[in-house]
Amino acid sequence: MSDLGVLIRLCPPPQPRQAPIDWEHVEAELGMRLPEDYKVLASAYGPGSYGGDHISIYHPEGVTLYVNLTGPMPERIREHLQRDYDQGTFPVERNPQQLFAIGGTEGGQKLFWITEPENEPDAWRITVSQEKGPLWFTYDGNLTAFLVAVLSGQLDVPQFRNLHGLPADFTPGVQPPFEVGDPPMSEPVNTEDIRDWARANGLRIPPRGRIPRKVRKAWEQAHPA
Structure with a gap:
């Protein structure tokens, strides 16, 4: 049985999704390919969290910008990790440019893909950081297998030891009663101008939809107020 099949037996997903996720658009916005196991997982479960609402997994349809x-x-x-890595504020086990945050816990731990090899996302492993501490834990497998191992009690993640076992369940994300918006640019800018600038400078950008944050940041740095 596949890892997803085992996970579904452990904690059944909510009702089947009505509309498929446009993964081509998501990957274009991120500027990278995603692991197939994650795409299948996200498509099956939708946005939400696992283990008694303890492990939140980022989703392209996350109910707030924070997930x-x-x-x-x-x-x-990644910016915080880079600062810690450069200044030695807190231990970071590897170059932050090789880490992509995929989720977090209510205790402040962060889950990352180790994006090596860069062009082989199905080979990416999972690593977990400690909130403002020296402990890192690396799992030699993909995200779905990691969730199965944790929720079935087969994997002892040191950062989770104070939880005494997580329940094998899934909690769908709920839209908050208020709207959380992305910080606006200092002044209104024609998004087509940003797209033209990005293409001229070799940056990947989708032809429509929201301007990726890293592209917007690069634009702002190149066009200071």
């Missing part, structure tokens, strides 16, 4: 795969959090987390 959205294409939102600002992965890049913000």
Whole structure:
């Protein structure tokens, strides 16, 4: 049985999704290919969290920008890691440019893909950081297999030891009663101008939809107010 099949037996997903995820658009917005196991997992479960609402997995349809795969959090987390890596503030086990945040826990731990080899996403492993501490734990497998191992009790993640076992369940994400927006640019800018600039400078950008955060940031740095 596949890892997804085992996970579905452990914690059945909610009702089947009505509309498929446009993975081509998601990958274009991120500027990278994604592991197939993640795409199947995200398509089957939708946005939400596992293990008694403890492990939140980022999703392209996340109900807020804080749990959205294409939102600002992965890049913000990488920026914090890079600062810690450069300054030695907190231990970082590898170059932050090889880490992409895929989720987090209510205890402050972060889950990452180790994006090596860069062009072989199905070979990416999972690593877990400790909130403001020296402990890192690396799992030699993909995200779906990691969730199966944790929720079935087969894997002892040191950062999760104070939880005494997580329940094998899934909690769908719920839209908050308020709207959370992305910080606006300092002044209104024609998005087509940004797209033209990005293409001229060799940056990947989707032909429509939201401007990827890293492209917007590069634009702002090149066009200071």
